[in-house]
Amino acid sequence: AQTVTQSQPEMSVQEAETVTLSCTYDTSENNYYLFWYKQPPSRQMILVIRQEAYKQQNATExxxxxxxxxxAKSFSLKISDSQLGDTAMYFCAFMGTLSMDSNYQLIWGAGTKLIIKP
Amino acid sequence: GAGVSQSPSNKVTEKGKDVELRCDPISGHTALYWYRQRLGQGLEFLIYFQGNSAPDKSGLPSDRFSAERTGESVSTLTIQRTQQEDSAVYLCASSRVSGGLNEQFFGPGTRLTVL
Structure with missing residues (x-):
């Protein structure tokens, strides 16, 4: 079974600094999709960035x-020039292509709470 | 706006009562998902609807949970005989078609509190 692990429950950085959130996953599939979602206090889950496993170039937004x-089955998110509005929970998610035969289910990590300090 | 909407925003109920949660997907989105998010945790998949196909109910935690969707429109998630462990945020998402390249757009969720 696929699993997604986010080892940092909480991180805190000063505004304008760069921060990296870690995510590792486990799968036996060769092709899949990876996502980072942001969930601010409003609870609205927002897609930040996605990566297709067959593309070697790292995604940027x-x-x-x-x-x-x-x-290494690693998919870390780097936020440059962090802003106060980046304060949120960040979730890493995995979707295997085999699951497209059924439910396109996203497998989610437990999340990292990111706090940007002024 | 034209985003996914959910109602109610918050629901407080007593243990043993039934609750119904509503999701209005984005118009034209054929796929609809329900997730449960317990406090401080990631999302748990509950159920998936795709067009007129039979829904994938593999994530429903017990037979107290059920969901319906009429065509490609509104969906309702019903929890019967609520228990305290059902307390969570219930998130709905929709996408144009199913697939990793098709972004799931999320609603703001319904926070359910079972006393």
């Missing part, structure tokens, strides 16, 4: 980028 290490 403005200040957000990932370090995808397929062999």
């Amino acid at each position: 403005n200040r957000f980028s990932v370090n995808f290490q397929k062999a």
Whole structure:
């Protein structure tokens, strides 16, 4: 069974600093998708960035980028020039392509609470 | 706006009562998902609807949980004889079609508290 592990329950950095959130996963599949979602106090889950496993190039979205290490099954999120509005829970999620035969289920990590301090 | 909406935003109920949670997906989205999020934890998959296909109910934790969806519109999640361990945020998401490349858009959730 696939699992997703986020080993950092909480992190805190000063505004404008760079922060990296870690995520590891376990799967026997070769092709899959990985996601980082942000959940601010409003509870609204927002997609931050996604990575397709067959693409070697790391995905980037403005200040957000990932370090995808397929062999190590690692998918970390780097937030550059952090802003107060980045304060939220961050969840790493996995979707295997085999699951597309059934329910396209996302497997979620437990989340990392990120606090950006002024 | 045109996002996923859920109602009620918060629900407090007494143990043993039934509750019904509602999700309005984005118009045109054929796939709809229900998740449960316990305090301080990630999301647990509950049920998935795709168009007129039979729903995938593999994540429902007990027979007290059920969900319906009419066509590609509103979905309701019903919890019968609520227990304190049912207290959680229930999130609904929809996507245009199923698939990893198709982003799941989430609603704001319903916070259920069972006393």
